[in-house]
Amino acid sequence: MAQAVKQAEQTAAQDSRPVVVSAVGLTKVFRDFWNRPKAKAVNDIDFEVREGEVVGLLGPNGSGKSTTVKMLLGLLYPTGGRLTVFGKSPRDVENKKLIGYLPEETYLYKYLTAFETLDFFASLFGLSKEERTRRCDQLLDMVGLAHARNRPVGEFSKGMARRIGLAQAMINDPAFLILDEPTSGLDPLGCREVKDLIKLLKRRGKTVIVTSHLLSDVEEVCDRIIVLYGGRIRANGGMEELLTIRSNETITVPRLPEDALDRIRAIVRESAPDGEMSVSHPHMSLEDFFVDIVNEAKKESLETSGSRSGGAIAEYLAGDGKPDAKAVLDSLTREEETPAMTLAKKMEADAAKAAEDAAKRKQDELFASLQKSAPAPDEEKSRREREAVEAKMSEANRKLKDLLSNQGGKKD
């Protein structure tokens, strides 16, 4: 894993696109009233975001992603290190013309209508009235709120508020967009639209930073992810690089004819099926990867200033071995069995047992067929058998690869 991360970082370093965000030794310490350190939210992190990249900023609660985003926006100031956005301080006012921001919660002025809200934010960019009207109408249409143009946003549902928030983030056609939980509160259709929008922005060469707890969303739209835990970067790299399991091989084939399946069933012996074949590394899901990272960090007892995942259920909730309320209720409401019911139940049970036995027999046969070459209890024997199987597997793999390369040649 560490090797993959390192490799990914090297790849990122070799990228020649202009740097949009650069953080070097970025640190943020929150202090109390007496200026004593209270929490180290971000701890000496280095990362870069290049033009046109869609980067996912991931981490559990309190990992420092919101703090990092707020520092990027100039809402918080770094305690240490250097942070630049488009080569300038995040507090640079002119720079903000290039930035769009969708906060985690859309803080809107409830008394303004959807149009007025967008018009207000457009005014902050100094746009002319005609331009404001044009963009507001188009954005309202884009986020599906044209029908609610004159409704106060205070009356909006969470999803609608998210949509208007997304619209205001794009009122200036930003070159760099920061989306904090963009799909939060949206229905599946809305989520799909947001993801399509991010993909569209990517195609247009926009730089996007997305923070989300919905890992599948991040996996779908991001080129690269940065995983934070306890204020430190635990992983930083391209999605492909980070999620690939390099210790295993996967052979993917299309649906095969029966005779080819027979040959494969012979444990990839001498022949390979005709048709396209590919050899690649298996992928884990981003969710698995994320959980692994967090667990690994936990094992290292890395401190986090935010909440941690839940521990054991509180005793008073888990019960103490005494019969629980449901069991008591069941026992009180259970019907007394009559002889007729008993007979019916016995017949039912017999039928179920017969079906279960049949299934078990089938399963055993299947296991037996699969475990023809399974190691015997004898250690020496099992070692020899294992080696034989491995040799067979290697041979089969070699043949498959040859076949694959030959097919590739034929295609050409």
Add this chain to the structure above:
Amino acid sequence: MTAFLAIVKLTCRSAVRSHIFRLLLILLLLSIFLLPFTLLGDGTPKGEVQIFLQYCLGFAGFILCLSSVWLACSEISSDVETAQIHMIVVKPVHRAVILLGKYTGVVVIHLALLLIAAVAVYVFLSFRLSSSNISKEERQMLDEQVLTARALYRPVRPDFNALAQEELTRRIAAAKERGQDVSKYQDAQSRLETFNEIRKELIVTYGLVEEDDSIMWQFEGLPKDLTDDAAVFLRYTIFVNRYYVQDQNSVRGQWFFAANYVRPDDAGGESVVTDLMALPEDDFLTAAQNEMVVPIRNSYFIFDGKAQVGFLNKDTRTAELNFEEGKGPFLLIRKAGFFSNYCRAILTLAIGILSITLLASAVAACMSLPIAVFFTAAYMLLGALANYVVSSLPDIADFQAEVTNTFGYRYGDLLLNLIVPLQDFFVTGHLANGELVSFPFIGMLFVKDFVLRMLPVFLLGAWIYTRRELALVSKRG
């Protein structure tokens, strides 16, 4: 500019939706339309108009000041606490512009309300005057003493230090003459103590007139080109004894005025002759403000910008009469019309609103809502109390005080230089008394209070606001 105007507009819209603002608006309307019916004057049309002008307009101004404090604090602090400001500061608008926009929004809405209140009070006053039956004499008195704008001239204050020194020297000389021990005057501390006692006594007894005794006041800086047909008013309030709340009655006395004539002298030149012209003895109601027209021609009364007025105590029933220093006698000379004065009073109130909003905005830019409101309210209260200190400061300022007194004075002086007494802007009392709210006075208030005191505070607040980590504060909900 578009961004600035957008923030101003947003602040105005936000303001009118505030519940407290709406409550204060109702109070404002009540102060204009209901308060006049709940206040009783002295029963005369003059008293009624004075009460109306002083309290209705004053109360309206006070409500607007409170409202501006609340709105400035809530508009600026709440935006930070609810994180709505995050949506604005991430846009290309300088934070100082955001603060200025919010300040301007609060000011604009309050100035608009002040204008509405001013128009309503003026129209209401005109309506009441035109619909009520007022005699010709009463109308004339109203026009001359209330619905006008007269410059007020105070008598020259005696140099109590010089008088005290003179008295001290006299006492030492008298003691020496009598062959008494004067060694206690040799010691600097004892001498200072005696000096202060004498001075205090002089201040306390200044304005006291014993039976068959008289007092004379000197006025300076009067207009030299005043025509004879321009009325000069003498305003005075007489009290019985030093403690004017008790034993007030009708007393007998006589006013007299110095008349100056230029006459040819024996040497062929010209010399100034001063005669005293006395009015007949009369009864005067004590503890009540009275006015009369100076009955001699201005060309005789005012000479080289100076005039003298005296009073002779002819009352045999009381021990002594008292003219409190702050209550006259004063000379009043008409300078402008009522409408002009009314507009000046409104302008002064507007400067008050501008100043207090500036303070509230500055405080709210650095603090949370409750602290900002508390701080600004405490400031206003301290300013109100400081008024009493202001009146006592000149007394302390020029006498040779002990170290503790000096320290106290310096501390008070420093405090008063930092604090703007809000009541300075409430000139409705002047308006009700027909006193001119002069442009130099308005300019002085603007420069001294707004520019020199409040503006630096606002700039400091703006400086902190631009450097604050706004995301550190968040109180959603």
